[in-house]
Amino acid sequence: MNPSRSRKDEIVALSESLIRTQGCNAFSYYDLAEALRLRPAAIHYHFPHKDDLLTAVAVSAGEGFKQTVAEIEQQYASPAGQLRAFIRRMYQEPAGEGKLCIVLALGSDFNSLPPACSEALRKTSTAILEWLATVLAAGREQRSFSFNGTPRSRAQLVLSSLSASLPLSRLYGKRIFTEIQQQLLNDIMVQPPAKSRAASPKK
Amino acid sequence: MNPSRSRKDEIVALSESLIRTQGCNAFSYYDLAEALRLRPAAIHYHFPHKDDLLTAVAVSAGEGFKQTVAEIEQQYASPAGQLRAFIRRMYQEPAGEGKLCIVLALGSDFNSLPPACSEALRKTSTAILEWLATVLAAGREQRSFSFNGTPRSRAQLVLSSLSASLPLSRLYGKRIFTEIQQQLLNDIMVQPPAKSRAASPKK
DNA sequence: AAAAATACTGATTATTTAGTAAGTAATCAG
């Protein structure tokens, strides 16, 4: 709608980026102000308390996810294509930038989050889990996926392993992300992707 | 060796607990001093800089893991028993207390960690991954485990999903931990554990 | 044109926090 993104959106986007790279408690109004060439009080004008800002970030992440899903569903019709695109956009790209996903970045400091923020985070996370479960169910329906348990349980496992693969990538490099992703898909896909290294047990 | 744990060890243990419940940047020398009924300067006497303390926590976590492994291997001979005990001690119990594992708790703030600390964390995490890979390999050898990929890759997937199940438990309660654990084991165990709800796909 | 809302700046405050320095009491080694 806006020609340039509104200042408020700029602040939220920058905050999210800082939270995902530096951690939830490792960014200040001063950091934001400096990056936007403003004074800290200008940030307080838009978000009087830091709690407001954190909450806005959690809410915005939910909207961002819905937007991403809309784009993915427009580009890919098959559950397999959608799942791959989801992994790429939400985890592979952030892994390359040394970022965490927002659910983990905020969730790590869950106990010191303002209630409104943790509630928003829960909603965002639930939206992701539900969408994933839908895609998994559809894929199993049409025999392109095969896995144990309910789509819901499987969605939880997928979200969980992808989330933690990001901090592990900071320890070991992107290679570990690729390996975890490969394992994950091998356990789900009916026809394992014909990549070089893969399934066959060595022993 | 000591009749009561040394003060230094007390500080490290308390720090680890705070990091795992409140987050890496959400605890101060004052918090520690108060809980130990000391003055903040007393903490500085043992750990002049916070970096020293964080590093000591990361190192201690590695030693703690080795100790845990020794106890597990003494109690359980089978890979399946060892894997279950590992999950219980390192993840199930912390999930009940609202704690994260130390790898994730420190890893979330990886980019603001002192180099010595991140190096120690890497070593600790590597020790866990290597032990897990060994157990998985042994289990596959004796036909109690069956899984795609190398033991190393599988260990990464297991560590990853268990790690992130802890912050998810803070969002949704312990139930999600149980479900993720169940999925994980179903993908590994040759004979799925004869629990009530489990494998058989509904569709 | 006047009034009101918007988006700031400058100046300042209070609090938290890591870190230091000087001193003290108790224990321990020679």
Next chain:
DNA sequence: CTGATTACTTACTAAATAATCAGTATTTTT
């Protein structure tokens, strides 16, 4: 007994940071 070491306390400094408030310039509304 004496000197050194250990484990602190009291008192302090400096920096970072969230938050407030009184302006100000610009735009928008009436």
